[in-house]
Amino acid sequence: MSRIHTTDIEVGYGDKTIVKQLSLTIPDRQITTIIGPNGCGKSTLLKAMTRILSPSNGSVHLDGADIAKCKTKEIAKKMAILPQTPEGASGLTVGELVAYGRFPYQSGFGRLTKRDHEVIDWALDVTGTLDYKDRSVDALSGGQRQRVWIAMALAQETDLIFLDEPTTYLDLAHQLEVLELLETLNREQGRTIVMVLHDLNQAARFADHIVAMKDGEVLATGSAEEVICPLVLRQVFHIDAIIGRDPRTEKPMCLTYHLIKEEAPVETAAPRPDLLHA
Template identity: 95%
Template structure:
């Protein structure tokens, strides 16, 4: 089952097409991670799936409806998006910024209800930012600010949460806190999480489903075992990787790698699943 999927979408900026005739289904109640080299279209795909960008062709469907034709508040009650570089918090306190996550549920004069305040405090608490509630967002460090933006997305109380590189600016401990929080939301509340990550080992550790992109196309999809493997990583990143096992999680783990300089030794062409790639390699 998939509440959200794309059908042959093309997305770009001006005359340049970034995402090319891409069809993709996001598994419900799972954590999906999108990986790929810089400029391959990961963020562009995320923006198209959340209606920040409009496809020039194809469509994105949510619960069977084309999101381009849906009411804005209706979409905002179903999905939350944390962009790669969120902006627009100048002059706001942390509490005020996180309260914006309650906008889809407000009407009339937009006063916050008791439930709204409870959700805001919960979002601040689980992201470790409750102590900053009355502080200016401008006064926070990059890592603190990132967690506040995540709190705002959580305050939206949606079943679908999209995050573009949510661990940016965070040290290792706070990266783990954020990813474990998202994992808890998925496991305990059944929320569907879709995020772009650069760290392959984090992707393997936390994702149920991985999408590997290259040059605006989906090269491979599947479990961590299917995607975080030498053949797929060779094709996607031009690296020769040695894959082991995380001793704690038993998930695949990239132990070391080096660049491939001989382009003639690339893996098979794109638009194949990881399982097909592996089968062809045997």
Template identity: 75%
Template sequence: MTRLYTESLNIGYGERHIVKNLSVKIPDKKITTIIGPNGCGKSTLLKAITRIISQQSGTVVLDGKDISKVNTKLLAKKMAILPQTPESASGLTVGELVSYGRFPYQSGFGRLTKKDYEVIEWALDVTGTADFKFHPVDALSGGQRQRVWIAMALAQETDIIFLDEPTTYLDMAHQLEVLELLQKLNKEQERTIIMVLHDLNQAARFADYIIALKDGEVVKAGTCEEVITRDVLRKVFQIDAEIGRDPRTNKPMCITYNLIKGDYKHEKTAVPVYSAVSVNY
């Protein structure tokens, strides 16, 4: 039984339809990556699945229940989300920010219990941010801040974690650091990870399952081998890609590509890409 899936999901803003009749299943205890050009509905889909926004029609089902009918605190104990641009943590220390992840478990005056403090310490430790506990969040580097936000999500003690472009604005080393942390959480703690990524090779390297969107619809969903193909990338991004194999993981990777303009057989613009491909229009 699949814990999390959508049925005939339609999402829009006013007259504009972003996601159209979308039905997807999220594999349990796996890393799922959503790819697609800007404006195709990736972030909108994440927001609807996590109930940040409402859909026009269709259903999001978690553990056999329509999430629109699930108590907010109960839902927050099952899924956490790290948005594309987290809210400002100005004036907060690392420990204070991570403690916010315990909100779903608090009652009465909202005082932290012994259990809360234990979970906070664990989240700081597993993300390698314990040394920054009393540091202002604003004083940290981009990679350190991202790990702290992940620690806050972990403090919610959810089985499912959503991340919207968690590597944005990070350099290559910090991108790898964050993705390896998420992979570790998946492998060692069996967390279900769902994230939006722009870098195709990062998606192929770290994901067990990929959903490729275009214009609010699924073009292809499946394993890396099924999605990172010349045909799928042509349909999704209008690129003519050369697909090879990552020598370290043996997973498919986009070695280089041409941007298709008009009739791709006669008009191409070469854009060489090597170890990483980020398709972001």
């Protein structure tokens, strides 16, 4: 079952095509992680699926409708996106930032209703940031700030949440904190989570479904067991990986790897002049 899928989309910047005739189905109520080398089109795909970028060809469908033909507020009630480097929070309190998530539901003068305030407090509470409500976003740590941005996405009350590298610039503890929060939102509230991750072991640990991309194309999709394997990692990242098992989760785990060196061409020895007339 899926609420969102792409059909033969091509997306790029100017004359350069990044995503090439890509068709992809996102499983509903699951955590999907997109992996791949830098520049392969992961973020571009995410932007196309959330209508930040418009495909030059193909289409993205949400609940059976082409998102290019849907009203912006209607899309915002169904999906939220947390970009790689969120901006625009300088000078705002945590509560003020999270309140922006209620924009799709506002009309008239845009005043917050009792319902809006209830949802904002709920989003802050579920992300563990309610105590920061009156604090400046600028004063928060990286992990705290990331949870506040997720709270803003939750305040949109969408079933679909897209995140572009949500663990970037965070230390190990805060990375785990954010990923466990997303896992809880999926398991307890049925949210469909789609995120780009660089860490293969985090992708294997938290994802139900993994999409492996290279050069604007999907090379493999499936469970962690199907994608985090030596053959796929060789094709996607050009590495020779040794895969084991996480002793706590039993999920595949990349233990070590090395780059695959290009095989040198076989050289043929030049004929020796003194033997030409032997």
